[in-house]
Amino acid sequence: MSDDATPRLGLPYVAAGQAQKHVTVNEAFARLDGLVQTAVASRTIAAQPAEPEDGVLYILPEDATGDAWGGEAAGSLMRFEAGGWERAAPGAGHIAWISDEGRLLVRDDAGDWRGLLDLSNPESLVVATSEHGAKTRFSVLEEDVVLSGPFVATTIVIPSRAIAFSVGTRTLTTITGATSYDCGIAGAPSKFGGSLGVSAGSTNQGVIGPQAFYADTPVLVSASGPDFTGGTVRVAIHIVQFDLPAA
DSSP, rough: OSSSOOOTTBBOOOOOSSHHHHHHHHHHHHHHHHTEEEEBBSSSBOOSSSOOTOEEEEEEOOOSSSSSTTTTTTOEEEEEETTEEEEEOOOOOOOETTTTTEEEEOOTTTTOOEEEEEEETTTTTEEEEEETTTTEEEEEEEEEOOOEEEEEEEEEEEEEEEEEEEEEEEEEEEESSSSEEEEEEEEEEEEEEEEEETTTEEEEEEEEEEEESSSOEEEEEESSSSOOOOOEEEEEEEEEEEEHHHO
């Protein structure tokens, strides 16, 4: 362990009898400001910004240039304050939010930043990303369906090559005509629930065993008894999808 800095974050110690202790303490505060709940502006900008804001952080890409950036290794965490750049030293397990991507990264034992979560799309959560861009994504698709006739098919679909876990429904406005309704797909009209309530506020969460779909498949809301003459149902489809790696 170093005698002049903490072992993990490199925060400077105040030496016994040291003059101007505030300089050392303020340096430690500045590093903590960058390393605690780290929020990085970008990890793709290669040219060192000419007029950065105080406290801004960047992860350097392979081709970073500039008087301060050019000499640092790719993946370095750089912080600007009071007219100068300082390299921060995060260790394995350090987590950083990448603002211009809406992604959460974690630093591994080799010093590389790996995808942890992708929140760039509020309806889709990336839980794993490979080196070449293959992804596993959890998604929720939602639509308000206005009811008329014997059945209505959603315009949103369970996508081809997706795995479905559940379809939930909520009766937004009282359904008229039908005495109840089913929620399912072609060939299995009550797959996600049968004899569901027509009163406003009625709900159902139709959980199934994980099932793969190999064609785009709309959800059907089907009338029981007479046809629908009115009413609105909100439909939410819960799925997991898989993106191929890049060439």
